[in-house]
Amino acid sequence: MFERSGYHFFTFRGIDVAVSPWYMLLMAFFAFGGLLRAGGGASGAELQYGLLLVIGVTVSLLIHEFGHAFVSKYYGLRPSILLHGFGGLCAHEPADSDGKDAFIVFAGPGIELVFGGLCAVFGWFVLPQLGLSPPVYSVLADFTNILIWFNIVWGALNLLLPIWPLDGGQLFHLLLRRFMPEARAQELALKVSIFVLIPVGIIGFMYLKSFFVALLAFFLLMNNINALKAGQQLVARQAKVRASDFQQELFEEAEAALADGDVREAYRLCHQLRSTGDMPAKMLDRVWEILTVTAVEMERFDEAKSYAKRAPDTAAVKQARARLETQTA
Template identity: 30%
Template structure:
């Protein structure tokens, strides 16, 4: 169900970016508000919703732009579980210089493009705030290269004057870095799970789907346990639900002997 496009409603918001149609389902707004709800400070809820909107849209546009480059015609949907970049394999894009260059790595590149776009956005935020002195960063030196290994958004006098800007930048870095890394875990239907499935299909023959699902199930259970252990109930429930879905897909794959998708 995570990869199922939600039904259209009269309350959908429609627009386009780079000729790519985008639809925001009303459940996106509801779930975003619930996840960031803070009755004592409603402004933080607005900041959190803005963070999810921008970050998930950037993530899905990363997928969509690479899909477009490969010659397909993509669209993006934001909904309750996050977002989907959808393409019709039978409709070609007029904007894709990569048409005809598809190979066995195509889906892996498309899957990596989403988290990669989020990491790029986080890097831009770090570069701008670090370069302008709006934030201070702990620095780790690799040879002659200095890499920020931690950050503090509060020391700048300019940011102290605008604490909500500092909080929003903190939200943006957290979501695009931490959730970008989580999204690369080999758990289906996350991007990492789809990458894992493609790699198994390249190198593991007829057992590829089953083995990718076994790995996905083990990882999902492990993250769910950690979520409960560290009192991150939403993470625990979210990954427990994915573990159940993977278990059901694994049983279906075992029964049919083929690809459950």
């Protein structure tokens, strides 16, 4: 429904952030919207406020999306973030349980509300005590107010409104799934979402005079109706891979060999294990870790480097990486 790709913006803790052209257009509208409303009479104050708005909204969206991204990264689901014309999106591989999904979804608005609360404490209690000069104070107060307003309002609406595919709609659907069969939960979640979107669109247009809210509501409404008609799957589930008895046996032998200091044997067993095909993510992580550590011990540095890229950030892997650095330096 929304755009799926954009230009690479930056990478933080292994999480790529991209920005779509529509997002840039939206931000340009925020930045210069004040000037347009002022009838072209270019005022520095309006432009300054527009820029604060762009920075504030971007920071807030990033905090929200990084909330989703950090939790999905914790579950090993390779997240990436896109800022698009209607806000943000954190894409990740499917989780293997509803509980994990719920935590990933909740973390976005959750972290945003906490951040908004901290900004409120700063803006109301700390900022006035700092004794800043009036121009500096007014810029900081404007900026803090944007952060408070945006994080608390957007965070709360996102969490509370059962609109699909916003966070509240996803949580609502996950909740329904606990009480009824999936087909029924899917249908009910979309019908409730449609029922809520109609007044939201009307209020946005008539009372808030927000073309943006009305357009977003309209897009979501069309998307919901299509999803309902098509019986579209609302959650993707990663199939749980179970270790076979043979894999489990090899894995235990590799651990035992490593514990005995038999690096060569641990390395050999992990290689053999890798050739057995799919295995649980946790087991695979450990296999990459053992391969990294043993390959470094055996001074197969080039090979170790490619394992280290796939291994999780454990103390042993970090140590092995540090040794690789000194070897190649």
